[in-house]
Amino acid sequence: MFPRKYSRWITVCLVVGGFWLVKKLADIYNTLPPLYSQYHWQEMALPQHSEDMPYPDDDSRKFFWLSDHVRGYGA
Numbered sequence: 001m002f003p004r005k006y007s008r009w010i011t012v013c014l015v016v017g018g019f020w021l022v023k024k025l026a027d028i029y030n031t032l033p034p035l036y037s038q039y040h041w042q043e044m045a046l047p048q049h050s051e052d053m054p055y056p057d058d059d060s061r062k063f064f065w066l067s068d069h070v071r072g073y074g075a
């Protein structure tokens with residue numbers, strides 16, 4: 001199909017490309033998000049979940065409330 005020198009070059013490129021693809025897939029696999037149990041453990045380690053912290057006064061309390069619905073979206 002191709003001259004011999006080109007078929008060798010194509011074979012080398014395919015082998016090197018295959019190794020590169022395997023390395024990239026391994027990198028993607030290692031950067032997956034954590035499992036829920038790991039995520040939950042990290043969330044519970046945040047300072048707002050510490051029972052050692054004193055209860056806040058009325059002046060220092062801050063709340064951020066988000067509604068779980070949307071009105072007038074779309075139509």
